Amino acid sequence: MLVVLARCRVHYDGRAKSELGSGDRIIMVKPDGSFLVHQSKKREPVNWQPPGSFVSVEERNGKVILRSVRRKPKETLEVELEEIYLASLFRAEDYEELDLTGSEAEMAEMIFKNPELIEPGFRPLFREKPVGSGIVDILGKDNRGNLVILELKRRKADLHAVSQLKRYVEALGGEHGNVRGILVAPGLTSGARRLLEKEGLEFRKVQPPKRGEFKRGKQKTLF
Amino acid sequence: MLVVLARCRVHYDGRAKSELGSGDRIIMVKPDGSFLVHQSKKREPVNWQPPGSFVSVEERNGKVILRSVRRKPKETLEVELEEIYLASLFRAEDYEELDLTGSEAEMAEMIFKNPELIEPGFRPLFREKPVGSGIVDILGKDNRGNLVILELKRRKADLHAVSQLKRYVEALGGEHGNVRGILVAPGLTSGARRLLEKEGLEFRKVQPPKRGEFKRGKQKTLF
DNA sequence: TGGTTGATATCGCAA
DNA sequence: TTGCGATGTCAACCA
Known part of the structure; x- marks a missing residue:
């Protein structure tokens, strides 16, 4: 270097x-x-x-x-x-790689292990599932058999996130019956909330988990 | 430093x-x-x-x-x-700022000066216009009086760009009559083209201008 | 290589 | 401060 x-x-x-x-x-x-x-x-x-x-x-x-x-x-x-x-x-010797936790990928793992974080009876089926236009974070079914699309965000979700979810719902909605879209994030911007409600989409408040830390409040530890 | x-x-x-x-x-x-x-x-x-x-x-x-x-x-x-x-x-003395050209902002300036780059009769009216959900790059009217929304991208436009444009069109479409949405960019990804056509949106191929350079081909110099 | 999306994104701007 | 969108985004991952 x-x-x-x-x-x-x-x-x-x-x-x-x-x-x-x-x-x-x-x-x-x-x-x-x-x-x-x-x-x-x-x-x-x-x-x-x-x-x-x-x-x-x-x-x-x-x-x-x-x-x-x-x-x-x-x-x-x-x-x-x-x-x-x-x-x-500077002849830098470095064999170490960053070990990072708290990513969206870990949110997805957590939801696959604890689907009830979304709602009772939710069954995740696919991860990173390509649909007509784009790739769905998690595709699953609810306890009535409806298709459910989850869009995960590790931080407060904005208008882009809602548009993204809507795009996936519309891609699947054409072929299948009722399709629910749920935005899963620690929060929503004001505009995101407005658009989400207007479009009949849903929201679940979930924090990205950090390895080696305890969770507090409603969101229980995994196991 | x-x-x-x-x-x-x-x-x-x-x-x-x-x-x-x-x-x-x-x-x-x-x-x-x-x-x-x-x-x-x-x-x-x-x-x-x-x-x-x-x-x-x-x-x-x-x-x-x-x-x-x-x-x-x-x-x-x-x-x-x-x-x-x-x-x-290192006590760094530096009073200079970067002078950059070829941005989306310069694309917008170019279109305001040369609206025919979009189509004959196009009249740009607003720049960065807030609509129901989001902020439209350029809002104008075509020669028939239809509202026209332009979404500009300085590089190849992707699915995200189409979703963004669609969101603006739907925000205005509710209140006004016919609203056209045009994606203005040097190119489109394959998926973006598919979605754009499915949604009845349009595309105009435009390169972002660089100051101090001549343009070639269809896109003439502004001078 | 192109397409798609995440990121401890960062950054700038406006309300 | 929050919201919103651009960025020469970069970087990872997949077909």
Whole structure:
């Protein structure tokens, strides 16, 4: 990994196009081709290149230029180094991967193990089930035999989430009889609630579970 | 800005929760509170804290710990430094902002200046117009007086984009007469095309314009 | 490779 | 602060 602290200018052209005038930034080049230029604010790099890009060093008019090119889509990033304060090559040894909990995938596992979190008699049948237009999170049946579509969100659900659920319900509703759609999330935005009710869809309040923690309140521990 | 190259462990708890075992990483702490931990792969940090977080340094069991706390949502990130290879404090002077072109906003400007890019007689009336559920990109009328909703995408439009457009059309369709929905984008995914046709919505192929470049083909320069 | 969707998404804007 | 939508979103997963 290469880390450079420098005053520089940055030029990008590809899916979009950008220019960044002279200033002090941190430049990071990773062995997988990832290329990051960070200003002193925000979590996001001001310019970047994703993994798989190819980096090279040139000299133009006495200035060192870091150039990164990506094929498909064709994108070019050029960093014109004006003054280098520090450059460090770092042979990073790292065999560990992030272990994360509290994802939507874990919400789905929890519901398959405890279907009564949705309602008594709910039976989950499919996970990530492709339907006419899109992929349903969980497809199951209720105790009356109606098809039930669950759309899970690990955080407060918004209008997009309701549209998504509605799209799945309409994709299945044409072929089958009555199809229920249930949005499963820790909460709803005001607009999502309005649209959900207008469309005759339902909501179940469920928090994404975190491994190694106890749950409180209505949502009991799994087992 | 602080840059540290170190072998470390990382612990995060907040909206989700994660653990990362010992390995070499690059740690970056920005003056606005942004906190990044990068492994040697991918564009994304493996762990992070967004701007507005508060960083502190502690010592625990003879180990230095970088700790960043965020209020609302309550989130904590701890980096346990096991071996520090390099630590650098960088007083970055930077008064420049990114100048980017080729955005959806510029697509909208282009359409307001050249409405015939959509069709002869199209008249754009509102930009970012709130409707019952959501905000329409461009609301206008065609030469027969029908309401027309444009949903713009700077890249290939997907199912999500069609759902969004459909949501707006249905929000206005209830109150007004015939309402047309047009997806304006450089392309469509296969599924998006299927759904668009099924729903009786329309498509216009338009590329987002880049300032300082000439256009080719059907889409003429604006000048 | 294209399609689809999740994400500790982040970020900007408006009410 | 909440809601809403764009992003050069990125990244994972599947057909």
